[in-house]
Amino acid sequence: xxxxxxxxxxxxxxxxxxxxxxxxxxxxxxxxxxxxxxxxxxxxxxxxxxxxxxxxxxxxxxxxxxxxxxxxxxxxxxxxxxxxxxxxxxxxxxxxxxxxxxxxxxxxxxxxxxxxxxxxxxxxxxxxxxxxxxxxxxxxxxxxxxxxxxxxxxxxxxxxxxxxxxxxxxxxxxxxxxxxxxxxxxxxxxxxxxxxxxxxxxxxxxxxxxxxxxxxxxxxxxxxxxxxxxxxxxxxxxxxxxxxxxxxxxxxxxxxxxxxxxxxxxxxxxxxxxxxxxxxxxxxxxxxxxxxxxxxxxxxxxxxxxxxxxxxxxxxxxxxxxxxxxxxxxxxxxxxxxxxxxxxxxxxxxxxxxxxxxxxxxxxxxxxxxxxxxxxxxxxxxxxxxxxxxxxxxxxxxxxxxxxxxxxxxxxxxxxxxxxxxxxxxxxxxxxxxx
Ligand SMILES: *Cc1c(COP(=O)(O)O)cnc(C)c1O
Numbered sequence: 001x002x003x004x005x006x007x008x009x010x011x012x013x014x015x016x017x018x019x020x021x022x023x024x025x026x027x028x029x030x031x032x033x034x035x036x037x038x039x040x041x042x043x044x045x046x047x048x049x050x051x052x053x054x055x056x057x058x059x060x061x062x063x064x065x066x067x068x069x070x071x072x073x074x075x076x077x078x079x080x081x082x083x084x085x086x087x088x089x090x091x092x093x094x095x096x097x098x099x100x101x102x103x104x105x106x107x108x109x110x111x112x113x114x115x116x117x118x119x120x121x122x123x124x125x126x127x128x129x130x131x132x133x134x135x136x137x138x139x140x141x142x143x144x145x146x147x148x149x150x151x152x153x154x155x156x157x158x159x160x161x162x163x164x165x166x167x168x169x170x171x172x173x174x175x176x177x178x179x180x181x182x183x184x185x186x187x188x189x190x191x192x193x194x195x196x197x198x199x200x201x202x203x204x205x206x207x208x209x210x211x212x213x214x215x216x217x218x219x220x221x222x223x224x225x226x227x228x229x230x231x232x233x234x235x236x237x238x239x240x241x242x243x244x245x246x247x248x249x250x251x252x253x254x255x256x257x258x259x260x261x262x263x264x265x266x267x268x269x270x271x272x273x274x275x276x277x278x279x280x281x282x283x284x285x286x287x288x289x290x291x292x293x294x295x296x297x298x299x300x301x302x303x304x305x306x307x308x309x310x311x312x313x314x315x316x317x318x319x320x321x322x323x324x325x326x327x328x329x330x331x332x333x334x335x336x337x338x339x340x341x342x343x344x345x346x347x348x349x350x351x352x353x354x355x356x357x358x359x360x361x362x363x364x365x366x367x368x369x370x371x372x373x374x375x376x377x378x379x380x381x382x383x384x385x386x387x388x389x390x391x392x393x394x395x396x397x398x399x400x401x402x403x404x405x406x407x408x409x410x411x412x413x414x415x416x417x418x419x420x421x422x423x424x425x426x427x428x429x430x431x432x433x434x435x
Contacts, residue, residue: 012411013349017428018418025308026410032304036297036325042222043293050083051290061283068277077285078273084289085226085233085253091262091273092237092251094281099215099236100127102250106211106234107131107174109265110258113145115173120164120197121189122152125182125213147171157187159197165204174209175201179217179225180327183399185318188326191221195228202229209258215239216327216383216401219296232258238382240328243288243295244404247281247379295384296328299402302386302409303330306400309413313426328384333397334425337361340390342423343398344374346416347388350408351376361392369393386412 003011009019060073068074074093081090096102103125111117117132129135133142141148149172151163177197181188189197198210211232212225218240226233232254237246252262263272278285308321310332318331334340341361348359354376361370373389375381383401386408390398403409420426 009414012415014414014418015421018414018421021428022309022410022414022417025312026305029301029304029308033301036300036304039220039222040293040297043219043296046084046222047080047290047293050080051286053083054079056080056286061286063278063280063282065277065279067275069274071276071278073282073286074276074278075273077282077289080286080289081251081253085224087226087233087253087259088256089259090251090253091259091266092249092285093266093276094247094249094279094285095266095276096250096252097248099213099234099239099250100125100131102234102236102252103128103176103213104131105250105262105266106232106252106258107141107176108144109261110209110211110232111141111146111174114171116147116149116169116171117141118164118167118172118175119148119150119178120159120167120175120201121177122186123150123184124176124178125215128213153186159200161200164201168201168204168208172205172208174211176211176213177225177230178213178215180213180215180329181318182215182329185331187319188217188329190324190326191217191223191225191228194225194230198225198229209255211254211258216329219293220300220326220328226253231255237285237288238379239384240296240299241289241292242285242379242382242384243291244379244382244384245284245288245291247284249281249285295404298404298406298409299328299384300325301406302403302413303328303401305410306330306332306413309417313428328401330400331397332400333395335396336425337392337396338423339420339425340392340396340398341372342419342425343400343416344372344388344390346419347374347386347400347412348376349419350386350412350415352408353378367391388416 054076060076064071078090078092081092130137132148133140149167151160151167154160179189209231212230214233214235234252237249267275307317311317311321316333344359359372359374361372364371370392375387377385386403388398388400
């Protein structure tokens with residue numbers, strides 16, 4: 001005989017109070033979830049349409065070895081990506097090791113000595129600082145004589161149009177626009193806003209290349225930045241587009257010339273896209289891409305649920321419980337180390353892999369404070385899977401993302417809440433619940 005849902009939650013360590021509160025929040029989110037389902041339904045069809053158009057066949061799922069000449073599956077997959085992003089071409093490879101590598105590849109192959117790179121949306125993602133040479137590093141763009149200029153967003157999150165107009169000069173060759181806020185406090189850019197920004201920049205200098213760091217943003221809307229004028233979009237396959245199945249990889253989709261430059265840089269001048277064996281990964285790349293719209297929607301639901309769970313308890317959450325979503329990251333500020341630690345330990349306890357492990361803060365290389373990370377993942381480091389991390393320093397915020405299934409995301413957030421309740425950091429006052 002089957003037991004009730006409440007009972008199995010209880011067996012999984014969720015108290016009646018946490019269960020009751022969570023169900024109440026969940027019930028208030030039906031409209032939001034419908035909107036998210038609408039986007040994922042649209043994107044699911046977009047993906048299937050591209051796969052059918054390119055006649056993806058069983059033979060495409062097999063890989064090659066050695067040089068990888070005439071790799072049908074690899075070449076077809078790149079055509080599928082190009083169709084999904086509505087671009088002329090794409091490069092989708094296991095030889096692109098991560099998101100940073102994909103972005104570095106895009107920049108290093110499309111910029112030449114004497115060119116200038118411009119970021120009109122403030123400081124880029126941490127790991128790009130060394131790629132660009134903002135922090136000195138071997139092999140940076142700076143070492144190759146490529147300069148960098150940056151225009152910060154205005155206080156209210158708007159574009160500094162005057163500042164951007166001044167920053168664009170004869171040498172400006174490429175503009176890099178980061179869609180997701182990453183681990184900063186600025187708002188994530190919607191595709192519509194990216195489109196406005198690109199139109200403005202092309203109005204100043206029509207031949208400048210506009211690249212979008214698309215990490216964490218793929219499939220969160222029905223349009224992608226390449227639908228609104230981006231010449232190149234770039235991302236990681238262990239985030240949204242890998243659908244949780246890709247074990248490695250990155251992608252670039254864009255103008256033929258940009259992709260050609262990147263392929264010559266990734267392999268070698270003269271060889272370009274013609275080499276690069278796909279080994280055994282194609283099956284997971286295809287199936288992951290097929291699942292990506294749905295998996296992304298699960299991560300979005302988990303983020304919206306987390307925002308509402310903690311916002312209603314009085315914590316500051318970014319984005320807030322009602323805002324539209326343009327990426328899968330959710331920040332929650334606890335204001336003390338105990339909250340951050342309890343939250344991350346709860347997420348870890350919900351994991352199917354390494355659920356028995358207790359994460360502790362540690363001094364990670366490259367960080368100026370201890371960091372606690374929760375990650376029980378099938379693919380190591382994959383952040384489309386349920387994961388969270390928090391630097392142990394003010395304002396004591398955690399960044400939460402992922403959830404291959406909504407049910408797992410929900411359980412993870414409930415576990416985190418249970419940990420906070422058990423530690424006496426949160427008490428569930430139903431009177432304080434705002435409808
Ligand atoms: C994750 C991410 C990156 C870097 O990707 P890695 O795979 O961690 O190297 C770059 N930009 C943004 C916005 C990201 O979210």
